[in-house]
Amino acid sequence: MSVARVTFCAMNAFHAVADPFRRELLAHCYRMVGSVHDAEDLVQETYLRAWRAYDRFEQRSSVRTWLYRIATRVCLTALEGRGRRPMPTGLGGQRCDPGDEPFRPPEITWLEPFPDRDDDPASIVVGRESLRLALVAALQHLPPRQRAVLVLRDVLQWRAAEVAEALEVSVAAVNSLLQRARAQLDSVAPQQDQLVEQPEQRELLDRYVRAFEAKDVAAIVELFTADAVWEMPPFATWYQGRQDIAWHLANRCPAVPGGQRLIPVSANGQPGFANYLRGEDGVLRAFNIQVLTVGPSGVSHAAVFLDTGLYAAFGLPEVLTAAEG
Missing domain, CATH: 3.10.450.50 (Nuclear Transport Factor 2; Chain: A,)
Incomplete structure (x- = not known):
């Protein structure tokens, strides 16, 4: 069998096991970076890195966990030296007088909304509370590593040891980051909205x-x-x-x-x-x-x-x- 044929078969095998997680990885990257456009680019980078490493994937974890681990690291790299994406109310200023001319600061990159889809997988539908705009805006107040730990532990329900392996830190460091992230989030996150029928x-x-x-x-x-x-x-x-x-x-x-x-x-x-x-x-x-x-x-x-x-x-x-x- 030719090298091209082997590569084609391997790529098909990779996409067969990896593609079902693309949409939920998009939601994960969005929680991390606050932009659907940036999240799409980061998912592409995640799949590129995963494909390059697929022949070394030892299946000690599920493909889903492996992809989330790569995506989280891709997001953390992308967030290095980058400011958070706020909403106007998150800038710390007071409410504005409507008679004043609206102010548009050119240096701020804003939070974006995340479109829902009718065909979203169950993992996203069940976790939509963790995608609510106010919560994602609050996540932007956290340093990137705290953000990652909070999402992996409290949204994805990973064990501390799994998070430690993904971030290449100790379990004690994960627990410390989580404690600080929860305390910070409590100080900036709004009260849970009461749902309407x-x-x-x-x-x-x-x-x-x-x-x-x-x-x-x-x-x-x-x-x-x-x-x-x-x-x-x-x-x-x-x-x-x-x-x-x-x-x-x-x-x-x-x-x-x-x-x-x-x-x-x-x-x-x-x-x-x-x-x-x-x-x-x-x-x-x-x-x-x-x-x-x-x-x-x-x-x-x-x-x-x-x-x-x-x-x-x-x-x-x-x-x-x-x-x-």
Whole structure:
């Protein structure tokens, strides 16, 4: 058998055992780095390194564990010398006056949302609580090694000895890193959101779409809690409370009644919308991706990502056709 034939068979064998874990590795890398685009690159690097080492894989652990070990090391290397990806509320500043001009700092690389998919494997569906936007934002406050230990121990439920082997440190070091990570996370992570039953959430979201597309500001903010937060990277500006959110929507948002189209999406295990803005030529173009936190009292948080480059990650076009609009 030729060398090329042997290599082809080996590559097929590798992909057969490794490819089923690609999507959950993407979620793992996203938790580590806070960017779906960077996570995709890191998964590619993980599979490249795994393929190169496949002939030396001794099967002392499962393929899944082996791939996670490689992915974690790839992420830690990528995070060396790199700043964290925050949300505007995570910068430590006070809520903003809606009358002030929104501020866009050029030096900050922001957290991105993670698109959910209908065909996500069970490992992701079950673990979507660990993908919620607020938690991933809180993880960004941890140094990379603490972040890795926390994710491996508390999300993936690895034993301390497995984490120690993956990170090439002692079990005592793993336990120390985990203790510090949990303490830090407790100081920055928000309270767990109370989940809302699907029928009630669907009815609220339907009202949200109708109010937004009509640009009925009073109807929109009626769906928010009294202390709701509205933030919109890449602007560091963020607002809190119905009155400030209403002022922003009424005076800053460029849409007119009938000038927006909201397409439902799901991100980080949360409901959301891809918002298209109608231009003077009548064409609906990508405007923002909204990820909402919905509780029993209404929408408590709106993360509005003004990065139209995210639309491709959600499998959405940047321009809607006449039929779609």
